[in-house]
Amino acid sequence: MSQSAVPRSTWSNRWAFILVTIGSSVGLGNIWKFPYMAGSQGGSAFVLVYLICVLLIGLPLLMAEILIGRRGKGNPVSSLLKVAEETGNSSWWGVLGWVGMLGALLILSFYSVVSGWIVDYLFKALTGFRVETAEAARQSFDTLLGNPYQMALWHTVFLVLTVGVVARGVVSGIEFANKTLLPCLFLILALLTLWGCVAGDMPAAWHFMFDFKLADLTPVVALAAVGHAFFSLSLGMGAIMAYGSYLDRKTSIAHTSLWVVAAGMLVGILAGLAIFSLTFRYGLQPDEGPGLILQTLPLAFSHMPGGGLLAIFFFLLVLFAAWTSAISLTEPFVAWLTERLSIHRPIAAWGTGLAVWLLGLASCLSFNWWNDYRLFGLNLFDTLDFLTSRIMMPLSGLAIAIFVGWAMGRTAVADEIRLNRHAFTLWLNVLRFLVPVGITLVFVFRIFGWME
Numbered sequence: 001m002s003q004s005a006v007p008r009s010t011w012s013n014r015w016a017f018i019l020v021t022i023g024s025s026v027g028l029g030n031i032w033k034f035p036y037m038a039g040s041q042g043g044s045a046f047v048l049v050y051l052i053c054v055l056l057i058g059l060p061l062l063m064a065e066i067l068i069g070r071r072g073k074g075n076p077v078s079s080l081l082k083v084a085e086e087t088g089n090s091s092w093w094g095v096l097g098w099v100g101m102l103g104a105l106l107i108l109s110f111y112s113v114v115s116g117w118i119v120d121y122l123f124k125a126l127t128g129f130r131v132e133t134a135e136a137a138r139q140s141f142d143t144l145l146g147n148p149y150q151m152a153l154w155h156t157v158f159l160v161l162t163v164g165v166v167a168r169g170v171v172s173g174i175e176f177a178n179k180t181l182l183p184c185l186f187l188i189l190a191l192l193t194l195w196g197c198v199a200g201d202m203p204a205a206w207h208f209m210f211d212f213k214l215a216d217l218t219p220v221v222a223l224a225a226v227g228h229a230f231f232s233l234s235l236g237m238g239a240i241m242a243y244g245s246y247l248d249r250k251t252s253i254a255h256t257s258l259w260v261v262a263a264g265m266l267v268g269i270l271a272g273l274a275i276f277s278l279t280f281r282y283g284l285q286p287d288e289g290p291g292l293i294l295q296t297l298p299l300a301f302s303h304m305p306g307g308g309l310l311a312i313f314f315f316l317l318v319l320f321a322a323w324t325s326a327i328s329l330t331e332p333f334v335a336w337l338t339e340r341l342s343i344h345r346p347i348a349a350w351g352t353g354l355a356v357w358l359l360g361l362a363s364c365l366s367f368n369w370w371n372d373y374r375l376f377g378l379n380l381f382d383t384l385d386f387l388t389s390r391i392m393m394p395l396s397g398l399a400i401a402i403f404v405g406w407a408m409g410r411t412a413v414a415d416e417i418r419l420n421r422h423a424f425t426l427w428l429n430v431l432r433f434l435v436p437v438g439i440t441l442v443f444v445f446r447i448f449g450w451m452e
């Protein structure tokens with residue numbers, strides 16, 4: 001595999017890697033999806049299963065994906081090929097890298113459209129937008145969905161922000177952006193949580209998220225939680241592998257992964273508490289679904305003193321989270337273009353952006369002009385979401401677990417992960433048995449539509 005002569009970038013230090021990986025993981029998944037899923041899937045039961053899944057399935061897999069990237073020191077395809085070759089495995093494993101890279105671009109195309117909605121609401125907040133009734137809140141969201149020009153505009157803005165960062169390089173682009181945006185994100189989140197404590201109904205939010213009732217724990221809830229654990233940790237799509245490839249040999253994979261997982265859980269929980277405390281304080285329902293932060297919350301903001309300012313902070317928070325995640329979805333393919341085809345990074349990044357932009361336009365249209373074109377009843381937007389989150393992500397996650405757990409062999413794995421004997425055996429066995437079984441269960445149930 002030919003590689004360009006440019007020396008490979010390396011993150012400035014361990015914290016830089018932890019930060020960019022947190023940036024990838026914390027996204028719309030944690031702030032938009034987690035609260036609304038918890039809200040519509042029985043609250044605490046979902047939260048509990050999600051936390052367990054993140055630790056038992058997400059964490060081991062996150063470590064495996066970083067491991068492949070760091071050992072292969074390349075884009076997802078070349079890393080997998082190199083590690084497969086080193087450990088005497090078939091070069092077919094390289095396909096996994098392709099599935100990841102292309103899957104990441106597919107996700108990015110609709111992720112950017114949803115992020116565009118967030119930019120739209122940020123813009124609305126900045127211009128003093130208010131909604132007085134639930135009906136008005138719903139209408140303003142429907143108006144956005146019905147207007148492909150407006151959606152395309154914000155989709156374009158978001159993608160330009162994302163690609164602009166990736167084009168600047170690994171350290172001066174990706175690392176710099178994460179180092180700037182994430183501290184702001186945490187600050188805003190802390191502020192919102194405090195605000196929730198003061199102006200919202202925090203005890204109600206707390207009970208809703210943490211009072212565990214066994215009766216709420218249905219298979220549907222459990223499986224939704226496993227699926228979500230996957231998405232929120234950015235697993236299976238080569239993003240973490242690409243980031244791991246810029247990690248130096250000295251850093252402990254287990255230690256950094258723990259930080260990433262902890263931060264992701266913390267953000268989801270704090271965002272949930274902040275959102276639900278306001279939702280309950282204004283007598284609104286937590287189970288609105290995807291509209292929770294775009295319809296329910298704006299309503300709460302409009303009724304509370306200082307709500308206008310709070311809305312600005314809130315949508316900035318979501319935007320920063322989405323932005324740092326989108327960056328990680330772009331990087332794998334850009335890395336491949338620069339390394340394999342020796343394309344200059346800015347050109348590779350903007351070219352990738354253009355392709356994703358076009359695909360994203362199709363997603364914008366699927367809510368209005370093309371709403372009648374449906375595949376199994378799903379419009380293009382939902383089809384892409386289904387294909388990536390329900391098929392590609394679990395399957396490549398499964399393949400990664402099998403590759404690291406069974407195919408690579410203990411020696412190479414132990415050499416890279418460098419855990420003490422007990423921890424290593426525990427991790428490897430979880431990766432070999434629990435992770436594949438967990439993923440297979442979710443996959444089978446979701447594919448046959450027995451849930452959600």
Ligand code: TRP
Nearest residue numbers: 025027028029030232234237325
């Ligand atoms: N984890 C991100 C979120 O929660 C989304 C994301 C970023 C992602 N990179 C990914 C999902 C790679 C799957 C694969 O919003």
